[in-house]
Amino acid sequence: MEDNKLNIKLTNDPLNLSECYRFVVEPSCGGINAFVGTVRQWNKGEEITHLDFESYEPMAIAELEKIAKKAKDQFNTQKICIHHRLGKVAITEIAVIITVSCKHRKAAFQACEFIIDQLKKDVPIWKKEFLSNGSYWVNARP
Amino acid sequence: MTVLCFGIARDIVGQSKLTIDREGINSVEGLRHFLIETFPKFKEYTSFRIAVNQAFASEKDEVTNSDEIAIIPPVSGG
Numbered sequence: 001m002e003d004n005k006l007n008i009k010l011t012n013d014p015l016n017l018s019e020c021y022r023f024v025v026e027p028s029c030g031g032i033n034a035f036v037g038t039v040r041q042w043n044k045g046e047e048i049t050h051l052d053f054e055s056y057e058p059m060a061i062a063e064l065e066k067i068a069k070k071a072k073d074q075f076n077t078q079k080i081c082i083h084h085r086l087g088k089v090a091i092t093e094i095a096v097i098i099t100v101s102c103k104h105r106k107a108a109f110q111a112c113e114f115i116i117d118q119l120k121k122d123v124p125i126w127k128k129e130f131l132s133n134g135s136y137w138v139n140a141r142p
Numbered sequence: 143m144t145v146l147c148f149g150i151a152r153d154i155v156g157q158s159k160l161t162i163d164r165e166g167i168n169s170v171e172g173l174r175h176f177l178i179e180t181f182p183k184f185k186e187y188t189s190f191r192i193a194v195n196q197a198f199a200s201e202k203d204e205v206t207n208s209d210e211i212a213i214i215p216p217v218s219g220g
Binding site for chain 1: 215
């Protein structure tokens with residue numbers, strides 16, 4: 001995908017929804033969909049104090065590019081922006097933002113859902129949950 | 143051969159870059175067996191995929207010393 005149609009960022013800094021929104025604004029589009037993933041306080045009955053994300057950065061970016069290309073082919077998206085936070089992230093803070101613009105709303109909804117689902121499946125980013133009495137890597141338990 | 147370790151794989155291996163000095167590991171499958179034998183905790187704690195040159199590899203793929211190899215435990219981004 002051309003650089004001006006796709007914006008991918010992994011960062012230790014807080015994410016900015018209006019930045020992701022502005023990137024996908026496009027005169028030919030009538031639908032912009034945004035997904036914002038935030039850090040929740042409770043998981044399976046246990047209280048979380050914060051999360052810590054790490055990634056295999058070059059591969060994470062390569063996988064995100066593949067996912068974006070598939071979304072474009074499948075849903076005819078115009079622009080896609082995917083920002084993911086790394087490092088320590090507090091409760092209620094944003095972990096991930098995905099924005100997508102399409103000519104019509106339905107494709108925008110579908111593309112956004114497709115991207116977050118694929119991200120959770122294949123992008124090498126790992127989340128460690130910290131509780132008051134310890135910490136563990138999410139999904140690593142057999 | 144250098145293998146990058148992330149997440150729980152780094153905790154199991156005890157380092158983020160594992161150097162393997164051993165003849166005869168030339169496929170993803172061979173590397174997987176070596177890792178599970180050397181670090182039995184993999185069996186107990188997690189499954190993992192192996193990436194070669196920043197892409198997921200299949201078991202029959204070749205690995206050489208010049209490849210960038212990484213252990214990819216179950217991901218949990220988003």
